[in-house]
Amino acid sequence: MTRKEGLKIAFLDSWFLEQSQGSGTTVAIRGLSEALISMGCIVDIISPTIKNRPTIMRRLLYNFLLPLKFDQDNYDVIVGFDIDGCFLKPKRHDNYHVFLHGIAGEEAKFESGFSRMFLLFLSLLERKNVSKAKKVFVSSSHSQKIASQFYQLPEDKISVVPNGIFLRFWEETFQRQLNKKEVVPHIISVARQYPRKNTSFLITAMKEVVFRIPEARLTVVGGGPMVDSLRSQVSELGLSENIEIVGEVPANKDVVNFYEQASLFCLPSLQEGFGIVFLEAMCSGLPIVAMNVSAVPEVLGDCALLVQENDLQGLSDSIIRILQDEELYKTLQSKGRKRVENFDWTVVAKCFLESLVI
Numbered sequence: 108m109t110r111k112e113g114l115k116i117a118f119l120d121s122w123f124l125e126q127s128q129g130s131g132t133t134v135a136i137r138g139l140s141e142a143l144i145s146m147g148c149i150v151d152i153i154s155p156t157i158k159n160r161p162t163i164m165r166r167l168l169y170n171f172l173l174p175l176k177f178d179q180d181n182y183d184v185i186v187g188f189d190i191d192g193c194f195l196k197p198k199r200h201d202n203y204h205v206f207l208h209g210i211a212g213e214e215a216k217f218e219s220g221f222s223r224m225f226l227l228f229l230s231l232l233e234r235k236n237v238s239k240a241k242k243v244f245v246s247s248s249h250s251q252k253i254a255s256q257f258y259q260l261p262e263d264k265i266s267v268v269p270n271g272i273f274l275r276f277w278e279e280t281f282q283r284q285l286n287k288k289e290v291v292p293h294i295i296s297v298a299r300q301y302p303r304k305n306t307s308f309l310i311t312a313m314k315e316v317v318f319r320i321p322e323a324r325l326t327v328v329g330g331g332p333m334v335d336s337l338r339s340q341v342s343e344l345g346l347s348e349n350i351e352i353v354g355e356v357p358a359n360k361d362v363v364n365f366y367e368q369a370s371l372f373c374l375p376s377l378q379e380g381f382g383i384v385f386l387e388a389m390c391s392g393l394p395i396v397a398m399n400v401s402a403v404p405e406v407l408g409d410c411a412l413l414v415q416e417n418d419l420q421g422l423s424d425s426i427i428r429i430l431q432d433e434e435l436y437k438t439l440q441s442k443g444r445k446r447v448e449n450f451d452w453t454v455v456a457k458c459f460l461e462s463l464v465i
Contacts, residue, residue: 114460115149117182119191121169131383132208135246135270136188142271142456153177163225170194170232184463187240190232197239204463205240206268207233209380210250212257217303217378222332234258242462244268246381247402253380266462269406270381271455272447277390280367281444284392287370292316292323292430295369295393297362297384298376300331305375305398307333308419310340310350312375315423317349320430325373328365330355366391370436371429375414375422379403385411386450389443394436396425410442 120136140150155169170193179185179198186204187195189211197203211233215226237243237258243265245251251265294316298304306327316323327337327350334354341350356362366372372388373396385406388395395411397403404413412425429436 113147113149114183114463115181116143116151116184116186117177117179118150118152119173119177119185119187119195120152120154121166121191122188131270131381132188134383135208135381138271138273138452139456139459141273142452143459145453146456146460148460151182166190186244187236190229190236193232193236201241203240204242204244205233205237206244207237207250207254207380208246208270210245210253210257213253213380214303214378218301222301230257240264242266244459244462246270247405249402249405250380268459268462269450269455270383270386271450271452272383272386272390274390274448274451277363277387280363281390281392283367284440290370290430290433290436292320293369294323294325294371294373294426295328295365295388296325296372296374297328297365297387298331298374299329300327300333300337302333303376303378304331304333305377306337307340309373309375309422310337310344310346312419312423312426313346313350314344315420316426317346319427323349323430325350326365326369327352328356328362329353362387363391366393369393371396371426373397373422373426376400376403377416379406382406386447389447392440392444394429394439395443396422396429408442408446410439410446412439 118136118140122132140152143150155165170191174195184202186206188206189208211226212230215223218226237260243260245254245265245267246269248267251267254260254265255262296306296309300306313325334352338352341347341352372393374384375398377398377400379401381402385395395407397407397411397413398416399413400416412429414421414425
């Protein structure tokens with residue numbers, strides 16, 4: 108491999124600028140860029156000049172204007188994330204790459220109405236984008252298969268580069284979890300609230316959890332279009348004393364505080380291209396309950412309890428089992444902390460550089 112640590116790289120990104128407003132994509136772009144910079148690369152994130160929320164019109168305008176404002180000659184490598192760069196004509200055939208953090212066509216299957224049409228439209232732009240890329244990166248083998256199917260890409264054009272996390276940032280949080288004298292029945296779930304995150308299913312499962320462990324609590328962190336309906340569901344089920352829908356949290360340190368207050372992480376998502384929140388939970392020393400779907404088992408391995416899709420009883424039983432079985436709790440906690448070492452951003456950045464074709 109030729110030496111790539113000194114490359115000048117452009118990341119094309121019209122998504123949220125603040126991690127608190129964005130999804131795992133936002134976190135991943137910032138994390139990878141910081142890791143590459145620490146390894147000697149120069150990374151510029153080329154984002155819209157208007158810094159408001161990324162509506163589809165703003166994202167499209169960014170991409171329409173990009174060929175006029177972006178000087179490709181300044182960079183050794185150009186990486187467009189998802190749809191970004193879709194209207195850019197690469198000057199060189201070997202330095203334009205695309206990183207798909209989510210496959211819009213797959214996500215559309217879990218939506219309806221306008222949201223579904225919107226994602227299908229994005230999938231057309233993703234197809235346009237990947238068709239001209241020298242290499243397409245995805246964050247999991249699951250996404251590799253889906254991208255190949257949806258966009259008719261040959262397998263040798265797709266490389267798997269997982270999402271990552273800065274382990275050192277979470278070390279104190281993990282140690283504080285280890286030093287807790289008892290396991291309090293406090294569950295946390297973190298995600299932007301779309302239907303595919305399946306948080307409504309978790310809230311329903313909490314009826315059984317609260318019946319068997321009356322002091323059990325659930326905190327749901329993250330904004331998104333489902334927040335109001337989830338709050339209504341909690342009220343209708345009479346679980347307002349046990350479940351809090353926090354909504355959007357403005358600062359990353361506040362999200363970390365929520366992890367520290369909890370004892371268990373649960374995200375019963377039906378579709379994940381990866382799931383950075385699972386890495387955060389493992390770094391926080393939290394055992395995990397999740398669904399055995401999409402990329403989730405690939406990320407979690409044997410360090411979580413995985414439930415089959417639509418198994419409501421299995422979800423509540425798994426949560427209760429971990430909270431009441433101290434030996435299982437400690438085992439999953441230890442396995443999670445060891446597994447997450449494979450996803451340190453330094454390791455991931457090296458994988459990214461090795462996979463580049465330039």
